[in-house]
Amino acid sequence: MEETREIAFNVAQIATGRQECLYTGNLDALYPGSDVTMREFVRQCFAELGIEIEFSGKDRHEKGVVIDMDEDKIAGLGLNADTLRFGQTVVRVK
Numbered sequence: 001m002e003e004t005r006e007i008a009f010n011v012a013q014i015a016t017g018r019q020e021c022l023y024t025g026n027l028d029a030l031y032p033g034s035d036v037t038m039r040e041f042v043r044q045c046f047a048e049l050g051i052e053i054e055f056s057g058k059d060r061h062e063k064g065v066v067i068d069m070d071e072d073k074i075a076g077l078g079l080n081a082d083t084l085r086f087g088q089t090v091v092r093v094k
Helices: 002-015 038-048 071-076
Strands: 022-024 051-056 063-069 089-093
Touching: 002 022, 002 038, 022 038, 038 051, 038 063, 051 089
Parallel strands: 022 089
Antiparallel strands: 051 063, 063 089
């Protein structure tokens, strides 16, 4: 559970421009107590902030990049859409 809070915190840091990238472990691991992968959990965290990411690559070479942004949702949350750009890598496997 601690890892999921840390992921959500880091996603918020990225969305506010205080952090460039989330470095995480195995994205195929299951979110504690569910059948949702960590990859999907990370994707959902970004989606809650109006940021759509797409994953590509495999294993340690996998990364998540920004492919779309809901600028109305981002503005409604008091965030600045200019802190992110399309194609920006926001998730990397360590």
